[in-house]
Amino acid sequence: MNKKKDVMVSIVMGSDSDLSIMAEAAKTLDEFGISHELFLTSAHRSPERTASFAESAAARGVKVIIVGAGAAAHLAGVIASKSALPVIGVPIDATALHGLDALLSTVQMPGGIPVATMAIGKAGAKNAALFSVRVLALEDKKLSAKLSAYIQKMALDVEKKQEKLTTS
Numbered sequence: 001m002n003k004k005k006d007v008m009v010s011i012v013m014g015s016d017s018d019l020s021i022m023a024e025a026a027k028t029l030d031e032f033g034i035s036h037e038l039f040l041t042s043a044h045r046s047p048e049r050t051a052s053f054a055e056s057a058a059a060r061g062v063k064v065i066i067v068g069a070g071a072a073a074h075l076a077g078v079i080a081s082k083s084a085l086p087v088i089g090v091p092i093d094a095t096a097l098h099g100l101d102a103l104l105s106t107v108q109m110p111g112g113i114p115v116a117t118m119a120i121g122k123a124g125a126k127n128a129a130l131f132s133v134r135v136l137a138l139e140d141k142k143l144s145a146k147l148s149a150y151i152q153k154m155a156l157d158v159e160k161k162q163e164k165l166t167t168s
Helices: 015-031 047-060 075-082 100-109 122-137 141-167
Strands: 009-013 038-041 064-069 086-093
Touching: 009 015, 009 047, 009 122, 015 038, 015 064, 015 122, 038 122, 047 075, 064 075, 064 122, 075 086, 075 100, 086 100, 086 122, 122 141
Parallel strands: 009 038, 009 064, 064 086
Antiparallel strands: none
């Protein structure tokens, strides 16, 4: 396990091939100055490792867990069953079903095992990070101000694009 100090968000992947997608979450968390770690485990190939990670995350100071998984995509649900921390699932396009199987597996959790589920792929990874920011900003006024500035910048970017359309 990565032993970074004061890790706020864990980004968990079921396979190293998921890194190209989950790097988007890390990049977004970096923009906000939120410490994070990357952790590789499998609900099926390393269940004890997965359980140990989930059970110890809160004690290590982790506040939110982002989980990317493709194919059967049980990883987010297994982690949510072993931790009371907020778990955010990012379905990954890893099969002939183009991520739809991962989306359905991640979103269809039984009652009592909540997993917030984002879109398939990079947009989902980015939104998982932004959702984490929103959760953390509830207790952090500086982070809340950064989030407000980010939201305002997105709105201004739309206005700038509109200006380009009307002046072209």
